[in-house]
Amino acid sequence: MFHRESGYFKTTYQADMGLYPLPIARYAIVAIAALFFILLPAVLDGYYLSIINLVAIAIVGALGLNILVGFTGQISIGHAAFMSVGAYTAANLATKLDLPFWLTLPAGGAMAAFIGILVGIPSLRIKGLYLAIATLAAQFIIEWIINHTPTISGGVAASIEMPRPNFFGMELATQAELYYFLMVIAVIAIVGALNLIRSRIGRSFIAIRDQEIAAEIIGINVFKTKLIAFGISSFYAGVCGVMYTYYLGVANYENFQLITSIDYLAMVIIGGLGSVLGSIFGAIFITMLPIVIRLLMETFGSIFIDDAALAQVIAQFRLIIFGGLIILFLVVEPDGLAKLWQNIRNYFRFWPFSY
Amino acid sequence: MNDTAGSGGGVKLKIDGVAKNFGGVRAVSGVSAEVQEGEIFAIIGPNGAGKTTMLNMISGFYHPDDGSISFEGTNITETKPSEIAALGIARTFQNIALFRGLSVLDNLMLGRNVLMKTGVLSAFMYWGPAQREEVEHRARCEEIIDFLKLNDLRKTPAGALAYGLQKRVELGRALAAEPRLLLLDEPMAGMNQEEKEDMVRYVLDVNQEWGTTIALIEHDMGVVMDISDHVMVMDMGEKISQGTPDAVRADPKVIEAYLGTTDHKEVA
Numbered sequence: 001m002f003h004r005e006s007g008y009f010k011t012t013y014q015a016d017m018g019l020y021p022l023p024i025a026r027y028a029i030v031a032i033a034a035l036f037f038i039l040l041p042a043v044l045d046g047y048y049l050s051i052i053n054l055v056a057i058a059i060v061g062a063l064g065l066n067i068l069v070g071f072t073g074q075i076s077i078g079h080a081a082f083m084s085v086g087a088y089t090a091a092n093l094a095t096k097l098d099l100p101f102w103l104t105l106p107a108g109g110a111m112a113a114f115i116g117i118l119v120g121i122p123s124l125r126i127k128g129l130y131l132a133i134a135t136l137a138a139q140f141i142i143e144w145i146i147n148h149t150p151t152i153s154g155g156v157a158a159s160i161e162m163p164r165p166n167f168f169g170m171e172l173a174t175q176a177e178l179y180y181f182l183m184v185i186a187v188i189a190i191v192g193a194l195n196l197i198r199s200r201i202g203r204s205f206i207a208i209r210d211q212e213i214a215a216e217i218i219g220i221n222v223f224k225t226k227l228i229a230f231g232i233s234s235f236y237a238g239v240c241g242v243m244y245t246y247y248l249g250v251a252n253y254e255n256f257q258l259i260t261s262i263d264y265l266a267m268v269i270i271g272g273l274g275s276v277l278g279s280i281f282g283a284i285f286i287t288m289l290p291i292v293i294r295l296l297m298e299t300f301g302s303i304f305i306d307d308a309a310l311a312q313v314i315a316q317f318r319l320i321i322f323g324g325l326i327i328l329f330l331v332v333e334p335d336g337l338a339k340l341w342q343n344i345r346n347y348f349r350f351w352p353f354s355y
Numbered sequence: 356m357n358d359t360a361g362s363g364g365g366v367k368l369k370i371d372g373v374a375k376n377f378g379g380v381r382a383v384s385g386v387s388a389e390v391q392e393g394e395i396f397a398i399i400g401p402n403g404a405g406k407t408t409m410l411n412m413i414s415g416f417y418h419p420d421d422g423s424i425s426f427e428g429t430n431i432t433e434t435k436p437s438e439i440a441a442l443g444i445a446r447t448f449q450n451i452a453l454f455r456g457l458s459v460l461d462n463l464m465l466g467r468n469v470l471m472k473t474g475v476l477s478a479f480m481y482w483g484p485a486q487r488e489e490v491e492h493r494a495r496c497e498e499i500i501d502f503l504k505l506n507d508l509r510k511t512p513a514g515a516l517a518y519g520l521q522k523r524v525e526l527g528r529a530l531a532a533e534p535r536l537l538l539l540d541e542p543m544a545g546m547n548q549e550e551k552e553d554m555v556r557y558v559l560d561v562n563q564e565w566g567t568t569i570a571l572i573e574h575d576m577g578v579v580m581d582i583s584d585h586v587m588v589m590d591m592g593e594k595i596s597q598g599t600p601d602a603v604r605a606d607p608k609v610i611e612a613y614l615g616t617t618d619h620k621e622v623a
Contacts, residue, residue, distance in 0.1 A: 004553055011492045012490075012492060013493045013497070014486070014490050016493075017489060017490065017493060029431050066450060145517065165565055168457075192479045192480070195478060195479055195480065195481035196475075196478050196479055198481070198489075199473055199478035199481060199485060199489060200464075200468060200471045200473045200478060200488075200489075201459055201473065201474075201475055202478070203457070203464060203465050203476045204465070204468055206454060206456065206457055206461075207454050207457075207465050207468075209456075210453075210454040210455055210456055210457065211452050211453070211455075213416070214448065214452035214453070214454070215454075215465075216416075216435075216436045216437055217414055217437075217440060217446060217448075217452075218440055218445070218465060218468060218469070218528065218529075219436075219437050219438075219440030219441050219468055219469030219532065220437055220465075220468055221437045222437070228475060231475075233477065274456070314534065321387065
């Protein structure tokens with residue numbers, strides 16, 4: 001938020017190292033929490049809440065990918081496959097063993113983390129584009145395996161119907177009920193990522209990104225740390241997949257194909273690599289953009305085109321605007337929305353005396 | 356193995372017949388040396404003499420083709436760099452290798468990474484032990500920040516600092532690991548006289564106040580001759596002389612290596 005640091009002096013390192021060292025930032029967080037947990041669910045109807053639900057799911061996935069790509073500097077184009085691993089693990093556990101969500105969520109994450117670590121093993125030897133291709137291969141291999149193993153995919157259509165999450169006997173069926181469920185997970189994911197980044201683990205990720213050789217020399221086991229990054233990142237992806245499965249009520253690999261991996265890469269790049277806030281912005285941006293474009297075109301499109309052709313045009317035009325906006329954003333601010341936000345903040349820090 | 360460290364008259368680092376080839380290039384061949392506990396040991400020589408290769412082998416970045424290296428009696432010839440760092444050897448680089456996007460403070464905290472234990476799960480929660488550890492190590496980093504007078508820069512990204520300051524931060528990062536042997540690869544390269552004087556003072560302070568053994572590569576002869584206890588001179592991958600600064604200065608082989616052979620019989 002827009003605030004100035006003056007007049008508040010920290011007396012302990014602990015206070016200085018807090019996530020929100022300034023009182024005003026803490027008030028802002030409380031205000032945002034109140035907005036999302038009390039105000040919005042009270043005023044918005046199911047459709048809008050379902051959009052926020054999608055954003056919450058995307059935030060978890062984007063955070064995971066950003067930990068790997070943005071903080072550790074290892075690229076992955078196979079993240080959607082890790083999500084599908086989480087989704088199918090949870091769906092199988094929930095249908096065959098009747099496990100509740102508080103077990104399927106970590107189990108889906110753990111399974112995805114395991115697969116992610118396996119895929120991450122080549123990262124010791126290959127970097128950049130080569131690693132991208134290796135993870136791309138993983139995307140197709142995992143997709144194929146799930147699709148062709150009936151015990152995992154649940155049969156011909158490769159989809160498993162997911163029971164609704166059950167919270168102390170209360171079935172979370174509607175979007176409003178799912179809203180709290182998904183939001184709480186997203187908040188845990190955000191706080192966890194912030195904590196990771198400011199601790200020993202997160203610093204060693206950034207060290208590997210910035211200077212791999214120096215990282216090794218100062219005592220970071222580069223291979224192990226890269227695998228930890230792959231593990232944490234895929235855990236997030238797995239949890240994201242489980243959330244999406246609970247949201248849809250069905251686990252289906254078609255929701256976790258290459259295009260989804262690319263969408264998530266777009267989120268972290270547009271939001272800002274190496275930024276938790278950026279992951280959130282990116283998730284909001286990429287999830288909302290097609291919806292906003294469609295709403296705008298439905299509202300104003302009829303001025304230019306007659307209604308019959310509109311439905312046909314919207315589908316195509318949406319992709320064009322989507323792609324164009326992504327390019328525009330990258331040109332205007334290559335460091336992403338997080339940097340844009342920071343620039344705005346810095347401007348207002350000294351406003352109106354900007355010198 | 357460990358008893359040799361104690362009884363060997365405080366030999367910190369023992370290099371024994373070390374050789375390293377890169378393809379057909381003999382970067383280092385058959386070099387032996389001992390670094391005594393608590394001294395400042397300088398390696399000098401013309402460009403391409405194999406000094407940095409030597410340092411890279413000590414810090415585990417390369418492994419020697421022949422010979423052995425032992426630190427405090429432990430054989431580290433084939434040890435990985437990250438494990439060598441954990442044993443208590445820290446180094447700086449000739450071309451600064453800071454984590455440019457991170458603040459000065461975070462760079463120092465990374466230097467202490469080897470001393471920290473927080474696992475993934477407790478880092479995720481940042482509760483109790485994880486937070487205590489962070490705060491504890493932060494306090495130690497602040498001592499180094501005080502020592503190197505980096506107080507007003509602790510939250511500045513390392514990449515945004517001037518060259519001389521970056522060198523200082525790099526020294527700080529190495530010190531943060533509380534090493535018992537500190538390797539400095541040209542700590543004063545590219546500095547002006549004042550910055551050099553500052554750096555010399557820090558190096559001497561580290562050596563005298565903290566008792567850290569230091570091995571350094573440096574081209575500034577004035578600095579080397581003034582601060583080091585022993586000097587090893589290398590040329591073309593071989594050790595050509597070793598001894599106190601005065602002895603080395605008078606060695607005709609050294610003069611020959613630096614100034615080239617002449618037809619005159621008397622060079623000096």
